[in-house]
Amino acid sequence: MTESTAVDGPAESGPLSGVLVADFSRVLAGPYATMLLADMGAQVIKVEGPKGDDTRTWMPPVRDEASTYYLGVNRGKQSIALDLRDEADAEVARELARRADVLVENFKPGGLAKYGLDFASVTAANPGVVYASITGFGSGAGSDVPGYDLMVQAMSGLMSLTGDPEGPPYRAGISVFDVMAGNHALVGILAALRHRDATGQGQHVEVNLLSSALTGLVNHSSAYVAGGVVPFRMGNAHPSVFPYEPLPTADNDLIVAAGNDAQFRRLCEVLGIPQVADDPRFALNADRTARRAELRPILVERLATRGAVEWFELLLKAGVPSGPINTIDGGFAMAERFGLDPIVEVGEGDRAVPTTRHPIRFSATPVGYRLPPPELDEHGARLREWLTGPPKEDGGA
Known part of the structure; x- marks a missing residue:
């Protein structure tokens, strides 16, 4: 485990307290995974380009002029803005990677090599690092294909399963495979940390959206792989269970x-x-x-x-x-009714932000919500000072 940087807010707690995460990911899958790591006590440093994460501009909706999309997947992190094309900034990034227990990135495969931030370069300096890469279609023949959730919904077959049987295919209402890949990355990181605890060795954890999609199609994937059946959309009906769908009542x-x-x-x-x-x-x-x-x-x-x-x-x-069949507000109301306390407020005063509760409850090491989603480069000066000074102990193994 590495030394922690000084941050505002309560001390680290949770099952991952003491784990330092260098978050080089953008948009959704990676930031979602690293937010959950932060909730569990990891110290997450979000590395952004000079213009910030793309989702900072994805609006409306907004809260206090900030994108709610960005706010929804970035609590608990510190932000530093680095231009990797600038050698001084790239050196700061490499030092962060050298000290990190975990590095998460979703650049195009090979895209970080020119900055000395690819797996081979980072692990040479930090052999204990857990290096997680999230791509659209893997690091092989699909490495040149951009990875966007909507593309994967189409290419995986999900859209062929969604919608009215007589109508056009539809996308799911959320970026379902980004979220799924983020969860798979999280599982892989935790497993690799377990291996590192036992052996001292880090490793490369690779997750791609298409593989996440195919395993996430579960019974439909099995219908094809094990049964030779190609399923098609049935509206809201289930191919193997009835009744398992919406049915009309006197009103809704x-x-x-x-x-x-x-x-x-x-x-x-x-x-x-x-x-x-x-x-x-x-x-x-x-x-x-x-x-x-x-x-x-x-x-x-x-x-x-x-x-x-x-x-x-x-x-x-x-x-x-x-x-x-609720709208989103009804879903939160239902969770309140069942005692799930679905909304947590992170931060204080004018920085307080309502966010959705972490989905896991621990009886001995509860999650925490230390920091609100950071403003761009909010912690940059402090982090630069820390990363350019001598570390008290090495990161990694």
């Missing part, structure tokens, strides 16, 4: 997700049609899925007698998976 649609026979029986009991669960046509999930055209009107007829929220409350008490 309600998600009903009866994933096994016991849940389907309870659903029928709440709907007042227990005999349907005994009908041999619908007794097993495979039968219900094959005969969904027969079963769906029976369920819809009963659901039409009450509204979606009323049905949700009744089904919730009976242990039947279901839920109203």
